[in-house]
Amino acid sequence: MSTGTTGREQPEAAPQASERHLRADAQRNRERILEAATALMATHGIDVPIDEIARLAQVGVGTVYRNFPTKGALFEALLMARIAPLVAAARSAATADDPGDAFVTFVRQVSDEFADFRALADAMAESGVDLSATKQHISGDLIVAVEELLRRAQEAGRVRPDVTISDVSAMMAGLSHADPSFMDPPQRQRCVALVCDSLLVGARSVLPQSDLAPSSSIRG
Amino acid sequence: MSTGTTGREQPEAAPQASERHLRADAQRNRERILEAATALMATHGIDVPIDEIARLAQVGVGTVYRNFPTKGALFEALLMARIAPLVAAARSAATADDPGDAFVTFVRQVSDEFADFRALADAMAESGVDLSATKQHISGDLIVAVEELLRRAQEAGRVRPDVTISDVSAMMAGLSHADPSFMDPPQRQRCVALVCDSLLVGARSVLPQSDLAPSSSIRG
């Protein structure tokens, strides 16, 4: 694994990752595996067994292991494919006209990604454990990008100046709990709004209505 | 154990076992098991193997299973012992002179409990799955108690009127991620403060200093 260091492993489908010529069936199977793994890890997270991925992809487990040396490697490949767009989004947000709005939009985007791909939330939850070099590198990029976004939003006076990148990371990790299995989308949006309210200067969002929460609160 | 409040524990798990007369060694072993399980689940969460609990308690696994029919039952017994004081705390907070402050104190208390007893955070995280009748009953009590506390704090004008009990539950579930394994205590306190800021009316806490997060936020 620590060979090469060309660093051009493209997780998504990775056609050029194989310099050598892949047989047609091998190419097709690789794509099927990535598809199946994406579908299952989206809903079931990291805990889905390799056997099930193989079955859904209609290949044997051996074929999965021929493409990815370990389950972790497969997991990581999918994860990187998910994180890369977030890095791009954070970078783009950092240069937006209104960094405050861009910050909020980015937080919502991350939460959406957690909901769409449970395995990402899993990775966020178990933050710190068994991160490979690649994963650390890319998620490092993410941190750097968010740091810049945060700085801009603070300079624009939209995000509280006493908030740190650690705070933002931690609050986002908290949001990773907002998976659809026990939280309906409106509730998740309410949480995002609340988290943003806590980070922004003088913000008080109008919380979206939730199905599950009939607010019979005190409002007369 | 910073949670204190009421230091008393109620290790009632197997109803019929507590009814009939227990042999002296059986009684001692039962206590040892509860002690060992508490210690291990506090740091390692629900994932600690029964064998390790038995070893620490210096008993065989069979003895563990004679006291608790399944691992889940043992887990649940410990959990209930942790939740009961929180229910009491919530009830007492609801009648406090300043329900706003009491609300904040309670949120902090829950977060402390998550940090002190990782298994509770695990349970909060996997919210909804395989809750037994007992567990549902007691955590139902907790919800009711927090609901009352929330209502009072809203009536006092301290908590935003548009916040629901679902919001509070969800935000607390998010805080359950704040386990010590990747978050130092000051960082956890910052998160609690941020969450409270999002729920309270016009609140903007002074965030406690974190070891890991030098507050050179806007970059000096």
Next chain:
DNA sequence: TGACAAACGGAACCATCGTTCCGTATAGTA
């Protein structure tokens, strides 16, 4: 002290899951 039910310990059992191995099938090519 002797008898016996209660309790004990931990080997064994079973299910799950990641990973490996190897005999077989096939895409690509001459």
Next chain:
DNA sequence: TACTATACGGAACGATGGTTCCGTTTGTCA
């Protein structure tokens, strides 16, 4: 068509962990 490197499938392996079983030990009481 025949040949072979490549790829395939899935049985088998090993580790882990929850649970059961049973021969042995021990507390209790007469």
